[in-house]
Amino acid sequence: MAGILSNLFRRNSRKPAIYDFAIVGGGIAGLSAAAALAPLGSVVILEAERQLAYHASGRSSEMFLPHHGSKAVRVLTEASTTHLHFANGGVLRKRGMLLLGRAGEEQYFDYEMRAGNLSPIPIEDAGVYFPLMNQGTVSRAAWSNDALDMDVHSLIKGYADQARADGAELRPNTQVLGMTQTSEGWEIASADSVVRSRFVINAAGAWADVIAGLAGLPPLGLACLRQSMIDLPSPAGHDVRRWPYVRAAGGRWYAKPTGNGMLLSCGEEEPVMPTDSAPDESVLAHGLARFEDMTTLSVTRVNNTWSGLRTFAADRSPVVGADPLNPSFIWLAGQGGTGFQTAPALSDLLADLISGRASSLPTETVFAVSPDRLRG
Template sequence: MTEAERAAEIVVIGAGIAGASVAAELAAHAPVVLLERESQPGYHSTGRSAAVFAPSYGPAPIRQMTRASKHFFESPPEGFTGTSLFSPRTIMMIAREDQRAALDALTDEVATQTEVRRLRGAELLDHQPLLRAGYASDAMLDMLGQDIDVHALHQGFLRLFRARGGRLVTGAEVTGMDRQGDGWGVSTTQGRFDAPVVVNAAGAWAGVIGELAGAEAIGLTPKRRTAATIADTAAFDTAHLPITIDVEEGFYLKPDAGRLLISPADETPCAPHDVQPEELDIAICADRIMTAFDVEIRRIESKWAGLRSFVADKAPVVGYSATAPGFFWLAGQGGYGIQTSPAMGCYAASAVLGHPLPQHIADEGFDPASVAPQRLRAAA
């Protein structure tokens, strides 16, 4: 790669869903280089997501960005993908009797933002016959939930990025950053890249990149999330059933390609690395699922783990650093990065470029201050 090819107006670090979406938006306005430490984009969290569009899921900024992304999922740009990004999947939040107050609070909070129904008693089994009778007393159905084709979405953003002239460099682990004049030098295992602006979309590694740049600490904590698949029940077809989630996020169960995908919804803090599932978490998962559902787990067919990165308030961190000029945070998406990526990439690009807040995002009540890095310092 020539010296001219290494120069850009914007360098985006991380080619997972966050980096790919913002890079695709930015490439329509400026020369962009997208750096990925692995040999293929999306190896870590993006490739290990349960991939559900859940308008009722997450803190307020996440729900706003999710709603603002809906139109993109339903009508992506021409040539973005040859397949549908959505397929229907209702979301069922369940509560035991002692959890009813938590479900009431969630229902009150989201009822005006999405289409929900409350269920009680025997109604729960009508919608989720796998539930163990008597386990849960109440549920909330989010009727606007969808499954997301993560591979098609991620590859669509990368395709759009390349079509707009962007350059993707894989195997480019960032080893150092230095500020020279009005620009950044980003040293990687594939050489050095120079640009006035760096966008940090490095997922679980975003805190490490922030340290290299001398940016403020945002308290980003990667947390392990475990998942597994088990055999589907032979009694009836489960493909149409909702993803069923404990209202306090103690577990979830989702039909998935002829199997049942299960998780203990664990959030174990750990250093960023190629995380693998722990046997204890798999055992906890099996126990919670068999307690809540009339399902016998005889064998785990497959298992994996991914990293979901959070700051203290669990909202993303999106905006320019106050201590490192030209360094832009796009971090802390937690487990919501897939469902928010169209709107989040659009908003982040507008903020990088100094453009006004896109109207379709403003219409959802989104306040940029709710995700700005400065809010964390103020809270501290």
């Protein structure tokens, strides 16, 4: 695949109106791709919303969880760690993770403890880390120092600044409405313009399969899953700023300090159509009930609620590389909530595949994220 892309790729300096790369989507995937590809050729980002990083990227939990996700995700996260620690002064800060389990849910707890590389701790110690914990309903606890806060806004800005510095053009409020393949590449139509490009980079998040359809390609079957969030005020009498990221086994909920309050995820994965999603009242109520069951807090008000979309392939690994049915259409999608912690490695891999360079990633990881695996 890399050889095919390398042979197709030529920078066209005589026709500056024809971009080398048109990136559909201006979230963390699209912005990191622009930064990686701009040294290789002319780049334009086409983002449907009025601002960059509006959907999933703008609704991140802002956590770095190195042991989270599929094997491929964990390898990509490890390969991204150096960049995240040092780029732009570093975007990672200490936080820690506390896993809590209820009686009767030992199987979930044991699996997540092993997968997350956590160590069991006494319930009494867990109560020191998280004073809201209800020792009457929580029966087990585990701890890890590996979970870190991530300054996603700094990471987004860093990639956007880098892309612009290398000549990339960022076009918000430009929804792709149609795509036509030509002898030179693609004509990409929006409401008021047509962009010509040799390659299309599909970084459209929840809309990735929709963009493939506009290009005349069958979908990869990416699942768009909604997760609802609640911004809670800080509990009276508590300073939450040093509390850890707290997760209930079985994905019942997770919570973390944010500003002067707490961010609570209801933990659901509700299949929905790609849209500017809004939370369901019953989902919020059930999420709060699960949280209250394992804490001593009775929630009487919330600051805000919202929901975000996470996009997964069937095997829960990202999709990166040329579509085997059309090598000028390149996927960068399916990050499933791990887009920020894998962006450095994924964007580097994208540039390697297009330029024909050898990737530093294991061969099995490159194949594990290739669209070839989903095309059969």
